[in-house]
Amino acid sequence: MRTLWLGKRAYAAAVLVLVLVISACSGGGGSTSSESKGANAPVTSDNKPDDGNKASEGNAAEGSGPVIELTVWDAPKPEDPQKALTEELFSEFEKANPNIKVTHELMPQGTNDREVFVTAMAGGNGPDAYSAAHFPIIGDWVGQGLALDLTPYWESYADKDQFIESSLQAGTIDGKVYGLPNDMYVTGLLWNKKLFEEAGLDRNTPPANWDEVVSFGKKLTKEDKKQYALTLLGMEWADWWFEYYVWQAGGDLTELNADGTVKLTFTSDATVKALQYYKDLKWTHKIVQNNVLQSYQDNMNDLFQGRAAMTNGASGGFGEYAANGLDLNDLGFAPYPVGPSGKGPSQIGGAYWIINPKSSKEKQDAAWKYVTYMMSKEVREKYYQFQMDNGIFPNLLSVRKDVDPGKYTTNVPQDLIDGVTKAAADSRLEYYLKERLTPYVVKAVQQALTDEKSDVMTLLQKAQEAAQKEVVDAYNASLK
Missing domain, CATH: 3.40.190.10 (Periplasmic binding protein-like II)
Incomplete structure (x- = not known):
């Protein structure tokens, strides 16, 4: 993005x-x-x-x-x-x-x-x-x-x-x-091979699907070392990473109609599944950072300092990783784990x-x-x-x-x-109208990550209703 x-x-x-x-x-x-x-x-x-x-x-x-x-x-x-x-x-x-x-x-x-x-x-x-x-x-x-x-x-x-x-x-x-x-x-899953090895995992084999993210994650999360498995993004760019999970679940956050108008799909089955999984990573499986609202840079700092075992990486970021002391021989990069759809497309x-x-x-x-x-x-x-x-x-x-x-x-x-190269072979663009819809998606994601009792469908329904009224109706009308 x-x-x-x-x-x-x-x-x-x-x-x-x-x-x-x-x-x-x-x-x-x-x-x-x-x-x-x-x-x-x-x-x-x-x-x-x-x-x-x-x-x-x-x-x-x-x-x-x-x-x-x-x-x-x-x-x-x-x-x-x-x-x-x-x-x-x-x-x-x-x-x-x-x-x-x-x-x-x-x-x-x-x-x-x-x-x-x-x-x-x-x-x-x-x-x-x-x-x-x-x-x-x-x-x-x-x-x-x-x-x-x-x-x-x-x-x-x-x-x-x-x-x-x-x-x-x-x-x-x-x-x-x-x-x-x-x-x-192009983005993909980035992991610390050294931490995998220390957890008894194959250093060259990343999790292949959502279930393995959880099973690997439990082995990689070590509270006594302040080490956790996977970074989430819950701050003002939360939709940037969350949309990957929606894709893995088989959907997207918007659909572009043949006439150029936009349909919101915040409440689709795929989006609901994705947000529930995202929420469960925090509240049920407990394999992500404690401060889910920390900045993107703090996420990266956790990677640099060996606190985070897995994160989202990008083809243009390896220089940053090396500059911050990571040995590239100890880093792995692969397409994302697949979700219920059986797919894990990367973002370009x-x-x-x-x-x-x-x-x-x-x-x-x-x-x-x-x-x-x-x-x-x-x-x-x-x-x-x-x-x-x-x-x-x-x-x-x-x-x-x-x-x-x-x-x-x-x-x-x-x-x-x-x-x-593998990640680039199956890739997608970010969801349509992202620039205008980000605040609505972010609010739902943040509430799911900070309120254990929240209902993801309710959060997404509220977000969709507000986005429809405040953004999409006017956008679609402008096309006519």
Whole structure:
């Protein structure tokens, strides 16, 4: 849900590593070797590639005519250790494209990056290209007219088949492409192999289903050592992890109808089963942390300090784990245990490059050239190589099929890389309208975790009634 889970959104070292991962996946640049590809062919006024036999006056791709000026929110922060590389790549792009002048800016300050972007766009001050249209918020932004339909560009993009299918899911709406994949992560079950071994469990075998989570959990929970089996998330992002349990039970928190309207499924059999199980982990089985409302970072601290044996992990987080003293050889990563549905899908998240639909056609053409240049195989590999040379841990999941992060790691166990690959094979996007519905789901989850006598159906019914009245009715009406 969050780019990474790298803080939806810490220790100073952890923050540094996460910043590196983010900038590595969304830092700028270009590659002259991709210039001859169809992705960078001249583009005509109807967004279709020119056949090369006629010039488009003022088109930056032609290498002649007036300079096209772009504003892009992708400047590296002053403390970014990759700043020099990023600026070098910026320079290479401009040398290869003298008719495109890119002004690289940091995102304006604000408490919420998404609100900052939407506010800027509404005021006519948005960038021509933006690299952080998150999964799944891009759907809302498309509905608000904040992202250009990139389909005509995409259809002639020589590298379109080099992006993994799951990276395209959130950015493809009604058969149209609105986002170019920038970075991505996948979640899964992360466990401490050392604690498994100490509990008499096979260090390489995680729980396969809900029943085994409980049976393993009882062996892993040791009150005298202040050690517990599994972290739950009960604070303001509680729905982030809870939705995984709903998926495992065979449902989701919302359904998207054919006409685009939304149906709430808070009271479905799957959601009720999931919340009852979540509650039982706390009150019946007692295998989770005592403070179920502690922060996400406190959950991670429990992992770092050997108090938590299992948690949710992400493909972009291993650098943080290593920076906080964990031996990667003692960590396991796998798809989630299955629930009553027999499935345990992982969650995918990340961000897209989008282009401003209100920019001029010439700027849109130039912006497409810039973002595809920046996401080229050559540039991605330069970042991975830089990370390896400088001890920066990479995200183990690449949006490009032809860029293998495993080649740029020297101390990552193969089973971790294999676990990420397996988790990515069965993945889902977060539930529809999550941004607006989070408070309602969170309230129900928190009450279930803090009140042993609470009835989960009653909690979910109240949450659904409030969400229907305060969010969904108005949303559905707006579509008509």
